[in-house]
Amino acid sequence: MPEDASQALVIADAENNYYVLPREVVEMARAAPEARAVIEEHLGAQGRVPLADGYTFVGVLRLRAEGEMTHYTTEASWPVATAP
């Protein structure tokens, strides 16, 4: 999205409710390039729909239960001071 503080991406749902995503929010959600393959895997079948300003709608991401728990551990973690 071009550098313009007033810009936002606007999407609509099936009931025509608008969702206004400010540039800062979109930027914060930018995925690391190395995550592309995993994201595409979660998207499954996809059909790219061109939007505007270079944006494209790629699909709706649905995480399976195991995806939600990808990084989960029951092992506790806590800050500790150590001698170098």
Place this chain on the structure above:
Amino acid sequence: MAAADPPLPLRATVTRAQQRAFAAQGYVPLAGLWGRALAEAVAEEGRRRHAVAEVPRGGPRTPVPARRVPRRATPAASGPLLARVHLALVGAARALTGRLLVPTFAAYGYYEGDDEVFLHVDTEQCDLTLLTVAFGEVGPLHVHPGLIGSTMERLGELEGDPGWDRTGGIRVTYPDTGVTALNGHVLPHHRPGSPRPGLHAVAALCYRSLF
């Protein structure tokens, strides 16, 4: 859910003001996420799990001079109720940050006689850290926006520097029946430490961005 179980946090509503505050400051209190019954159940579980708590193998490690190494490291333990609270707050965590966060770990950390926490940033397991007092009482956390970007070695140097003002930073208290949300992997934080007779516990719930 068993009949005796306390109600978990409802689908928490995060306000725009809280979103803005978190984005701007890197921390924000989220008060009133659960009722007294759940607070008491968490406290009870926290006390019970102390028996199996141990100094964890993982977590931030602040390198300090030998004279500053505490007599006792902070033991920690997980618990099934805390794990359920952790999962119940995933939606609130995502709403607050605007990121697709997933849970990593939840733990009670136990402080006995003193509530000191050395200056550190959380590990990459904690893109978002939710903190609350499980039982007892601890002092405010001090956050340091001016130290963002510092390495753990640098933070350790400050801890070892007698001239560093350990009372500095922005004081952040944990809300009652809620959490302090912290951008823990980015925003350095510490607790100066003060004598606290008896046993106290903080609960930490960590989430990281999936992508």
